[in-house]
Each structure stands twice: as structure tokens, then as C-alpha cells.
Amino acid sequence: MSSSGSHAMSTSDSITSTNLYRPLNSMDPGWKYGRLTDKSDPNLVKCLLCDFPCTGGITRFKWHLAGIKGNIRKCPKANAEVQKEIIGYLEILKKKAEDRKKKAEELVADVNINSDDSEPEELETERDKKRLRLKKPVNLVKEKGRGISFNSLADPDFLRFCEAVGQYGSGYKPPTPYEYRVPLLKRKFGEENVLQVVTDNAAANMKAAELFMAKYPRIYWTSCAAHSIDLMLESISKQKEISDVIRDTKEVANFIYSHHQVLSLMRGHTENRDIVRPGATSFWKSVALAIKIFKPLVVLLRIVDGEEKQPMGFVFGGLKDAIKKAKAAFRYNEDVFQPCVKAIVDGMKGRLDGELHKAAYYLNPYYFYRDFEEMRTDPSIMDAISNCIVRYYPNAKIQDTVMTVEMRSFQESMGQFGKDTAKRQRENNDEAFNPAHWWSIHGSEAPYLRNIAIKILGLTCSASGCERNWSTFEWTHSKKRGKLEV
Structure with missing residues (x-):
């Protein structure tokens, strides 16, 4: 053999x-x-x-x-x-x-902190000029507008920062952690430019969220979508029908992959393929059922915890689709599908069903034109988009323009929204579809609505990227280890 x-x-x-x-x-x-x-x-x-x-x-x-x-x-x-x-x-x-190394070398090759023509000629002493040069390494990185986190150590701009510091020479004193966290961050962004703060679901963070929103009513607090969806998957996996399948599947897979002769025999009969396709047995039918339930959530988890798509526009709609597919998997037998659906609904409540999530669902053209009849009969969706507009645009005249003119144009596919290219590009939710980019191209006749759409649809919705820096989350959910295949 x-x-x-x-x-x-x-x-x-x-x-x-x-x-x-x-x-x-x-x-x-x-x-x-x-x-x-x-x-x-x-x-x-x-x-x-x-x-x-x-x-x-x-x-x-x-x-x-x-x-x-x-x-x-x-x-x-x-x-x-x-x-x-x-x-x-x-x-x-x-x-x-080698490509990464070459790119890093190219990044630092053009760094020259002495090439800034804006240095005032009236600086008379070397000390004054050195003080001005001291600011340039920080400005070089700051001008890119990246968020400050430990992940900055892996950012290409950090290499440029290091090169700039090297060119400055000895004596450069970086800002303290406090200066990074408070005055520099506040000076760079400002409260008026912050729309959302994301944390995980720890009890301390949930309590802090209440205090935060009381102090900053214009800023939204949202829960980490990756953490919330992970908890949903965990809750579903504990349901007896699902937990039994997971246990049996692990035993079968471990047995086959731990015995090389058995593995070779299996691959000999499957043309060197692994176990991915269910066969005609009750066990594999149960496995297929579990896959139908888990797949929509796993796909969504990859979106919210990945870098390929801007995730905010897909959270609420993706979870609604997951609920529908769970019901269909159990052939709409409420007694059977209710525990799984309840796990998703409970996981959304107060975490992934906020105004930003619902507004992003409304502003994502893929979901909007597909689910419009459902949206218009759901007062919570319309309240969410209206409240976001009021919060984003304090001016009453702009609010009226958005709600009475621009939203109508969007709803009825008027003007650029009704062009063949706009319709075609919003119909397929494939890997290339970017709702914020769609708005930037087709929303120029609704400038106020376009601005808020691009802002909301471009938001992150997970804090897991920061958590990887200081917890075992790095091992279980790193980009290399946690990229789930479905």
C-alpha cells in the first residue's frame, strides 16, 4: 500500500x-x-x-x-x-x-529628517534647530494617521520611525506612555473626530462603558464582535445535538490522523484527500448539520477578525442570515432550532445590535436593497440610522437634508444610485465587495449621507487585534493559526 x-x-x-x-x-x-x-x-x-x-x-x-x-x-x-x-x-x-525585507529597506531608504524645507531660517542656535529636529521622527509616523497600539511594532511605519530616530542620533527622548495615551492622542484625534470605542465583554469594561457614554454622549461604545461571536459558537457547541457530533468527530479524526497506516489507507481510497465531504451515514448527516449551523458564524468571525474586508457593514446582516440558516438547517422545527437561535440572539443583545451595527446594516447597499421591505417595517433600524445622523450632524438643516432628500434618493435608487454599475456592484457580496468604496463612487449626489456611510462602514468592530499583544489569545487566534477554513 x-x-x-x-x-x-x-x-x-x-x-x-x-x-x-x-x-x-x-x-x-x-x-x-x-x-x-x-x-x-x-x-x-x-x-x-x-x-x-x-x-x-x-x-x-x-x-x-x-x-x-x-x-x-x-x-x-x-x-x-x-x-x-x-x-x-x-x-x-x-x-x-525576501519581499518583506526588500519592502522594509525601501521604506527607510527615503527617510531624511534634514530634508524638510519648512525649518525656519530665524532659528539661531544649534539647540533650537535640534529641538525642531526632535519633533520630526514623531511627525513622520503620526502623519500616517495610524492608531497607537502595540501592533505598531509590526507596522512598516515603525521602521521609518526607527530610521528617523537613528538619523537624529543620541539624545532623542520619546514621549512617555502617559503622553502617548492622553495628551498626544487627544491632540491628534480630538473627541469630535472619534465615533466609536471598542472593548471586549469583560464585566469591568461593560461597567466602564456606562461611565464612558455618560461623559461622552456623542461617542458610541461597542462590544468586540470577534469575542461576541466566539461566545456564540461556544454556546452553540454546548447544545447536546452539537456537542455529541463534535465529540464523535474529534474521536474519528484523532484516530485516523494518529495512526499512519490508517491515514495512508484512507488517502489511498480517497485519492489523497482528507476528511471534508460527508458520506451517507447518520453520523455524517449530523456532521453536515453542524457545519450548516457553524459555517455562517465562522465566515462572519473571519470577516470581523480579519483585514480583507471592512467589517462593520456585515455584522448585523451576517448575524440575521446566520439565524435564518440555523432555522433552515433544522427544517424550521422551532423545538429543535430554538436553542441555537437563542444563543445567537442572546449574544447579539446589548453587544452587536446597537445603533452603529443597525445603521451599518442599513447603509450597506448589499443588505439594504435585498432586505429593504424588512427594514422599513422594523422601527429599530430606522431609529438607529436617524439617531446616527443626528449625532453625527448637530446642524438641524443638514439633518433635514439627509433625512428628507438624500435618504429618499438612496431608497428609491434615484440618480447615480440607479445606474447599472451601481446596481451590479451591490448585488454580489463577494470578497471584492467594499460597501464604503461603493458609496465613495456612487454617492456623490448625497454628500452628507455618503460621508456618514463611509465613516460608519469603515469602522472596526473588534478589539482582538490589541488583545493578541498581551494574552494567550495570540496562540489561539493569531492571523496564522486562527484563519478558519470553511
Whole structure:
């Protein structure tokens, strides 16, 4: 029996499914041939081909498979096909690393803090000129308008900042943490330019939100969408019908992927494919049902916790669709679908059903023209968009223009909203669709409504990016490990 990388493990050294783990969400080809021996330690990987215990994580393990000399012992049972696959993947990673390095070099190449022609000639002393130069490294980064967070360390502009500081030389004293958090942040943005603050659902944050909104009534507080959806998934997974399927599926997957001969046998009968397609058994029908329930939420989680789409316009509409699909999955049997639907509704309440979420749902042209009849009969949706307009535009005359003229033009597809290109581009919610960009192109005849649409639809809705800096969330929800495939 043979298939890609199919080599038998010695019976005495075989690891049982109780102590072998595979990161199911990772697409790294190394996991086809290796497993974690301790799921709490990503550095310990055991080779399924030769049983070699590799330290240094999945990257060093791929060197073992590829037979790269000088780094780690070569796997004696990895055939030419396995080596070719892994070497090809490593070359892709190397090319990406080289591209990043080249881009970083280009970023700092044009940094010159002495090239600013705005330096006043009347500065008489070297001390005065040095004080002026001291401000330039900060301004170089600040002018990009990036938010201040620990993720700035991975930002390309941080490299430019470092280069500017290097060119300045010794003696540069950066702002203190307090100056970054309060006076500099306030000076750069200002309360009038802040529309939303996002935090997770911790009890302390929920209490702080009440105090914050009382002090700053013009600014919205919203809950982290990624955290809220994660809690919904957790709640649904505890329902007996779903938890039983998850338990059985884990046992089947662990057994197959922990026994190399069984894995090779399966791949031999499935043309080297993994377990992704349900078969005609009651077990797989249950798995298919669970997938139908989880998929809409997982897709939405990837949007709100990703960088491909501006997420705010998809939260409320995506959750409404998830509820509809859950009902359909259970064939609209209320006794059966109610627990799952309740988990979604309860997770939305007070967190993802606020005025900003509903206003973004209204302003997203994909949902608006698809669900308009449903929207116009829901007073909470109309109240949300009206309240956002009032809060964003304090001027009564502008409010009247938006609500009586521009909203009507949007609702009835008048002018540019009714052009064939505008209609075609709003009908497909694919990866390329960007509702804020749609407004920037087709909303010029409704300038006030366009401005607030671009502002709201461009908002983030998750705080998970910041949480990755100081918690174990980095391991479970990093961009590399947490990108779920559906």
C-alpha cells in the first residue's frame, strides 16, 4: 500500500490518539506528516514517518522532512515526493520573507529628517534647530494617521520611525506612555473626530462603558464582535445535538490522523484527500448539520477578525442570515432550532445590535436593497440610522437634508444610485465587495449621507487585534493559526 508520504510507523513506538494533536485550522503541509505531542507546547512535534521528536516547532520540523543539512537530522523515511512538497513550500516562504525585507529597506531608504524645507531660517542656535529636529521622527509616523497600539511594532511605519530616530542620533527622548495615551492622542484625534470605542465583554469594561457614554454622549461604545461571536459558537457547541457530533468527530479524526497506516489507507481510497465531504451515514448527516449551523458564524468571525474586508457593514446582516440558516438547517422545527437561535440572539443583545451595527446594516447597499421591505417595517433600524445622523450632524438643516432628500434618493435608487454599475456592484457580496468604496463612487449626489456611510462602514468592530499583544489569545487566534477554513 502506498500514497503520498505513506510509511509505516513501528508498532512499539506508535502514539495513541490520547496524546497526539493536530492543529486542524492550520493549512501548513507539515502537519500532514507531524503532530504535536503536547497541545500546550507548539515547539514539540513528532514525525509520523520516523517517530523523530523534533524541537523548534513546525518550521524546524519541515527542515527535518526536507533534509536540509546543518539544521536538523534528515528524515530517513521521507520520500522524494514529500521532500519536493516541503521544499517547494519553504521556497515560497523564503520568497515572501525576501519581499518583506526588500519592502522594509525601501521604506527607510527615503527617510531624511534634514530634508524638510519648512525649518525656519530665524532659528539661531544649534539647540533650537535640534529641538525642531526632535519633533520630526514623531511627525513622520503620526502623519500616517495610524492608531497607537502595540501592533505598531509590526507596522512598516515603525521602521521609518526607527530610521528617523537613528538619523537624529543620541539624545532623542520619546514621549512617555502617559503622553502617548492622553495628551498626544487627544491632540491628534480630538473627541469630535472619534465615533466609536471598542472593548471586549469583560464585566469591568461593560461597567466602564456606562461611565464612558455618560461623559461622552456623542461617542458610541461597542462590544468586540470577534469575542461576541466566539461566545456564540461556544454556546452553540454546548447544545447536546452539537456537542455529541463534535465529540464523535474529534474521536474519528484523532484516530485516523494518529495512526499512519490508517491515514495512508484512507488517502489511498480517497485519492489523497482528507476528511471534508460527508458520506451517507447518520453520523455524517449530523456532521453536515453542524457545519450548516457553524459555517455562517465562522465566515462572519473571519470577516470581523480579519483585514480583507471592512467589517462593520456585515455584522448585523451576517448575524440575521446566520439565524435564518440555523432555522433552515433544522427544517424550521422551532423545538429543535430554538436553542441555537437563542444563543445567537442572546449574544447579539446589548453587544452587536446597537445603533452603529443597525445603521451599518442599513447603509450597506448589499443588505439594504435585498432586505429593504424588512427594514422599513422594523422601527429599530430606522431609529438607529436617524439617531446616527443626528449625532453625527448637530446642524438641524443638514439633518433635514439627509433625512428628507438624500435618504429618499438612496431608497428609491434615484440618480447615480440607479445606474447599472451601481446596481451590479451591490448585488454580489463577494470578497471584492467594499460597501464604503461603493458609496465613495456612487454617492456623490448625497454628500452628507455618503460621508456618514463611509465613516460608519469603515469602522472596526473588534478589539482582538490589541488583545493578541498581551494574552494567550495570540496562540489561539493569531492571523496564522486562527484563519478558519470553511
